Amino acid sequence: MDSYIEIIGFIAAFLTTAAFLPQVYKTWKTKDVSGLSMPMLAMFFTGVVTWLIYGILKNSPSLIFANSITTLSAFLLVYFKAKYNKK
């Protein structure tokens, strides 16, 4: 039963992390960070790290997997914003 729930979790993890990667790739390629807001990125990054902690406390492999990857993606966006921001 629990492994059946985790399969659903991993489908969710695949879909939401995969949908996020093109944004990271586009920002990396174009160096266009004008549409990104640092306070929002910082809030999102902190939120994803908090979900990761929640996943660890709940012993949820799919939450840990998804939020590890999204933590990395969100960190890259924060880094790009800091590096390429002209204003």
Add this chain to the structure above:
Amino acid sequence: MDSYIEIIGFIAAFLTTAAFLPQVYKTWKTKDVSGLSMPMLAMFFTGVVTWLIYGILKNSPSLIFANSITTLSAFLLVYFKAKYNKK
């Protein structure tokens, strides 16, 4: 112990859903959907609905709360993309 974990979950839920709302507001105001990709939005929407199912199966109030709001946000973006897309 479990309620302490849920407090962490709700902090995460607040941060990630709040970080997402400005995108919905901006898209609604500007009607500019050129930077949004329908396949990615559809993938994200499906993923968030799957997380919602996962949260229900895991009896996780914070996952259910976060993904209910994000399902609505993602649905609005899909709707705006379909409505305002010129190409």
